[in-house]
Amino acid sequence: MTNLSHFTAVLLFALFASTVFGITQRETPRRMFRYGLYCFSLFVASAIVISWLMFLIAR
Amino acid sequence: MLYSQKGMATAPIKTAAGKNPPQGFVYLPLIAGWLFPGAGHFLLRKWGRGALLSVSIIGMFVLGLAMKGKIYTGAQDVLDMLGFVGDLGNGLLFFVSRLLGLGADQVQVTTADYGTKFIVVAGLLNVIAAVDAHNLRTGRKSE
Numbered sequence: 001m002t003n004l005s006h007f008t009a010v011l012l013f014a015l016f017a018s019t020v021f022g023i024t025q026r027e028t029p030r031r032m033f034r035y036g037l038y039c040f041s042l043f044v045a046s047a048i049v050i051s052w053l054m055f056l057i058a059r
Numbered sequence: 060m061l062y063s064q065k066g067m068a069t070a071p072i073k074t075a076a077g078k079n080p081p082q083g084f085v086y087l088p089l090i091a092g093w094l095f096p097g098a099g100h101f102l103l104r105k106w107g108r109g110a111l112l113s114v115s116i117i118g119m120f121v122l123g124l125a126m127k128g129k130i131y132t133g134a135q136d137v138l139d140m141l142g143f144v145g146d147l148g149n150g151l152l153f154f155v156s157r158l159l160g161l162g163a164d165q166v167q168v169t170t171a172d173y174g175t176k177f178i179v180v181a182g183l184l185n186v187i188a189a190v191d192a193h194n195l196r197t198g199r200k201s202e
Contacts, residue, residue, distance in 0.1 A: 002125035002170070009173045012122060013180070016115040020184040023108050024191040027202045 007047075014043035088196045092189030094150040099192025112188045119181035120152050128174025130162030142175070148182025 004012070022036025092099025097113030100106075124130075130153070134140035146153050156162055166172050194200040 002122065004122075004126065004170060004173070006169075006173075009126075009170070009177075013119070013177065016119045017180065017184060019111055019115040020188055023112060024187050027200060 010044065010047045014040050014047075018043065085196050086193065088192035089189050092192040093148070093185065096150070096152070096185050096188060099189050100195070103192060103195050105195070116149075116181050116185050116188065117152065119177050119184070120149055123174040123177030123181060124156065124161055126174030126177065127163045127166075127168065127171040128176075128178045129164065129166050129171065130156055130178060132157065142179050145179035145182045148184075148186040149178070150185060153182065 018036045018040035021039045022032040022034075026032045026035045088099035088102050091102055095113075096116035097109035097111075100109030100112060131139060131143040131146045134143050149156075162178070163171055163174075166175060191200065195202075
């Protein structure tokens, strides 16, 4: 059984999902890469922001 | 009443991408892509894209199983039904896992809940990839 931390799971999820989004939603390799990077950044950034919000609400 | 088509515009029908309509069974990449992640792109000789899609989707599915994620076997309520539909998107990965009895029956630890979501999302991503292969085949997507 794999015991990943929550953040590692988020990173892996973001990596795989961004790869598929980049390839399927854009047409040229350059635009695929840029869109994949954009999606990855949004996934990770939103996870961090929401985590902090939940932390502050729970206090 | 019959009209002569002589002199009329009789150019062959073209797709949005400006290519001639595809010949043969256009749903083959869609079905192959659903059954095995990336296979639709492999059929269209998009080796790099197919490999990346394959690694991403299979990687996500395997990680989900490694985290003791649950594979939905039926639908007891609406959420189970949605999860089951998502799992079905994995194609052969889902059926083989069911046959081999992989995946947990019940979610008991936190990481297993993440694993369950990994498996469902892998299925949904596989559907997106299969539709992309279909769009490439029909010419709706140019490259």
